[in-house]
Amino acid sequence: MAHDWLAEDVLTEDQEALRDTVSDIARKYDMQYWIEVEESGRYPAEWVKELTDGGWLSLLIPEEYGGGGxxxxxxxLFLETLNRWGGNGGAIHAQMYQMGxxxxxxxxxxxxxxLPQIANDGLRxxxxxxxxPDAGTDTTRIRTFARREGDEYVINGGKIYTSRFHQTDLMLLLVRTEKYExxxxKTDGITVLLVDVREAKQNGQIEYRPIKVMSGHxxxxLTITNLRVPVENRIGDEGKGFRVILSGMNSERLLVSxxxxxxxxxxxxxxVQYSKEREVFGRPIGMNQGIQFPLATAFTELRAASLMRWHAAKVFQEGSRDGFYANTAKLLSSKALWNAANAAMDTFGGAGLASEYGIEQKFRxxxxxxxxxxxxxxVLAGIAHRDLGMPKSF
Ligand SMILES: Cc1cc2nc3c(=O)[nH]c(=O)nc-3n(C[C@H](O)[C@H](O)[C@H](O)COP(=O)(O)OP(=O)(O)OC[C@H]3O[C@@H](n4cnc5c(N)ncnc54)[C@H](O)[C@@H]3O)c2cc1C
Incomplete structure (x- = not known):
């Protein structure tokens, strides 16, 4: 079931058409498909291939470089639509915004x-x-080090939680070219490199160990040993890479939102559908306000988050790099999602816990x-500091 009134007023006719086309693709991969993918823990390769072949993953690459413009x-809208029909935008989203x-x-x-290779030749x-391992929230503490040797950087170190390393040809790698000390x-001395990992995976310059996590991710x-990367693959200035990653974070945040x-x-x-069909005490459970109110509340939260997300997208597109809207969209949408997940779980009752209903995997x-x-x-620490002028906590 689709609620047409979720098409926000902000959508243009072209965007409505985009949403309809993406919905048609997304709906081919039904609940059974996603249950099988998520139960087995495998990558949704067929779904990704169809989106890649259709040019969707290069949507953000300008037309002059072969992308969708x-x-x-x-x-x-594309990512929202995929997830709306039970898909997992997390399997492909980095391909879209990293080229930024x-x-x-x-x-x-x-x-x-x-860019043309990413747009047209399937380069991932x-x-x-x-x-x-010792630099999560505090990115400036990274230790992976790139030493300059002629026209190359020689890199040693390690990364953790590097997503989709099995499913990539290229990666953006954040290294230190000057030590933290x-x-x-502290944000100086950090550099971004574009690494062609195809060979490095084979010759042992990057060894990897999958980490099992609770969701379909x-x-x-990664362990990186004497990895050689040409200097010409450096993105931006040496030592100024923190600025490069910061500029991409707003787009990442509003896209994951x-x-x-x-x-x-x-x-x-x-x-909502289940609450109308499931009868307990001789009437649909959806008649009970104990079922209605959590769903209605979560729905209002999702719509409010959605408006914030559209505003964040608009100001980003217009060139603003103020992070307030993108961060707030991320904060509100992640909370609204969690509340919607819990409201759905309580609506489904025992069926919510049974894998075959397609709720428990999404709940995790x-x-x-x-x-x-x-x-x-x-996010809150940043807003308190930057937007409210309160003392910095880190
Ligand atoms: C499924 C998954 C996929 C990921 N994919 C990638 C990826 O592709 N590439 C990549 O580089 N990273 C990736 N990450 C890493 C992710 O970005 C980090 O987990 C995240 O930045 C938090 O870092 P941490 O886990 O080391 O937490 P820590 O830095 O150890 O923090 C632990 C907790 O303390 C809290 N905390 C820390 N400092 C403060 C403070 N000053 N005030 C209040 N609270 C504080 C944090 O909010 C956090 O909840 C992924 C992680 C996961 C789980």
């Missing part, structure tokens, strides 16, 4: 070299290696967004 609001680092900070040669840019400003620990809103609406759709997946890619605490 879409806007951030288009991409937000090349687009915004790469040289013209880098754009010409990489699915991974971003930032987090390390040697820089005055494919993530890994869109997935959370889509997933939240999936829960609402499924639970709904918890992660409160923690990653940025935790609720850290």
């Amino acid at each position: 879409g806007t951030i609001p288009d991409a937000a 680092a090349i687009l915004r900070h790469g040289t013209e040669e880098q754009k010409q070299q990489w 840019l699915q991974s971003f290696g930032i987090t390390e 040697d820089v005055e400003k 494919h993530t890994n620990q 869109s997935e959370y809103i889509g997933s939240g609406l999936y829960f609402i759709d499924r639970a 997946a709904a918890r992660g967004p409160l923690i990653a890619p940025i935790s609720t605490n850290l």
